[in-house]
Amino acid sequence: MTTLQHIQPLSFPGVEKDAPVIVAGPCSAETEQQTLDAARALSAMGVHVFRAGIWKPRTMPGGFEGVGDRGLAWLQRVKRETGMAVATEVATARHVQAALDAGIDILWMGARTSANPFAMQDIADALSGHDEVTVLVKNPVNPDLDLWLGALQRIMGAGITRLGAVHRGFSSAGAHLYRNDPQWHIPFELRRHAPMMTILCDPSHIGGKRKYVERLSQIALDTGFDGLMIESHCHPDEALSDSAQQVTPADLAAILGRLVVRSGLPVDDELALLRQQIDDCDHELLAVLARRMSVSREIGRFKKAHNLRVVQPARYQDMISARLEEGASLGLDTAFTQHVMQAIHEESVSQQLNLVNDSTENNTSDEQQE
Numbered sequence: 521m522t523t524l525q526h527i528q529p530l531s532f533p534g535v536e537k538d539a540p541v542i543v544a545g546p547c548s549a550e551t552e553q554q555t556l557d558a559a560r561a562l563s564a565m566g567v568h569v570f571r572a573g574i575w576k577p578r579t580m581p582g583g584f585e586g587v588g589d590r591g592l593a594w595l596q597r598v599k600r601e602t603g604m605a606v607a608t609e610v611a612t613a614r615h616v617q618a619a620l621d622a623g624i625d626i627l628w629m630g631a632r633t634s635a636n637p638f639a640m641q642d643i644a645d646a647l648s649g650h651d652e653v654t655v656l657v658k659n660p661v662n663p664d665l666d667l668w669l670g671a672l673q674r675i676m677g678a679g680i681t682r683l684g685a686v687h688r689g690f691s692s693a694g695a696h697l698y699r700n701d702p703q704w705h706i707p708f709e710l711r712r713h714a715p716m717m718t719i720l721c722d723p724s725h726i727g728g729k730r731k732y733v734e735r736l737s738q739i740a741l742d743t744g745f746d747g748l749m750i751e752s753h754c755h756p757d758e759a760l761s762d763s764a765q766q767v768t769p770a771d772l773a774a775i776l777g778r779l780v781v782r783s784g785l786p787v788d789d790e791l792a793l794l795r796q797q798i799d800d801c802d803h804e805l806l807a808v809l810a811r812r813m814s815v816s817r818e819i820g821r822f823k824k825a826h827n828l829r830v831v832q833p834a835r836y837q838d839m840i841s842a843r844l845e846e847g848a849s850l851g852l853d854t855a856f857t858q859h860v861m862q863a864i865h866e867e868s869v870s871q872q873l874n875l876v877n878d879s880t881e882n883n884t885s886d887e888q889q890e
């Protein structure tokens with residue numbers, strides 16, 4: 521029985537062996553001219569795979585949900601005029617059939633779709649017997665490796681051998697540096713299950729802002745990803761979807777020109793993986809601290825509205841005892857936990873005092889807490 525261990529690397533026309541594949545194009549095909557302009561510009565700079573969404577799953581109704589089936593003809597024209605392979609997202613069995621009928625070379629499943637086993641099975645059934653098409657599966661919205669593996673296995677079970685994955689990060693609540701949390705250890709673990717499978721990185725969706733595309737692209741190449749999927753629009757500020765994260769073809773050319781493709785870096789380089797996990801943890805810590813201070817400010821507003829004291833030592837004693845016990849159960853040194861929690865809570869009190877009282881007549885000590 522074929523398993524993900526046996527999936528072989530993908531090859532793309534025009535892309536040299538061992539060179540990173542670049543898949544680029546607008547988030548959405550909006551008009552025929554906009555689609556062709558982007559494709560011509562990208563083809564001229566050496567991009568071999570053109571991406572554009574024509575069916576767009578949106579979080580809220582009323583947004584731009586893509587041009588639908590008529591966009592397939594635009595992708596066909598891109599393919600005829602530039603010779604580029606063309607790719608689009610599919611989310612239903614009907615999308616699959618329409619794309620196959622139009623001769624689309626590469627189909628990808630988005631994060632919302634890969635999180636739904638029923639949808640993935642419907643798509644797998646529609647793909648059965650079409651082993652000529654290349655299929656890419658983005659990670660699910662939530663950081664669940666088994667869900668991602670299951671989505672890939674369903675497609676493989678339909679007889680698709682030209683199979684790859686795309687890492688686009690994971691959705692999370694609250695304020696974060698990036699739009700989607702990279703959690704690099706998850707695609708690294710996917711690599712262990714499918715060591716030869718092509719895995720691309722989508723820095724556009726991870727970063728959420730164009731200023732992060734280059735940094736994230738370099739991280740991806742340094743840690744063994746096989747290529748990049750980057751959103752590029754000739755006039756990104758006017759784009760009907762994901763305008764903040766798209767780069768112009770000229771900017772993309774500059775970014776690609778600065779990226780360093782290093783030789784000899786093993787994909788399982790232990791130190792690189794561990795350091796990246798440290799970076800992930802630091803990003804998570806900062807995001808959690810930002811959320812905590814936001815809650816503290818809300819508490820300060822409540823206390824001000826109800827004329828309540830900011831500092832309540834009894835609450836602090838109960839809290840610190842509980843946190844020390846919890847930290848110990850997690851293997852943390854008690855003195856370290858106490859030092860960290862005192863610093864956090866002192867800042868919380870400071871945030872509340874700034875809201876409750878502009879004067880400095882209230883003094884707090886290490887024992888005072890909300």
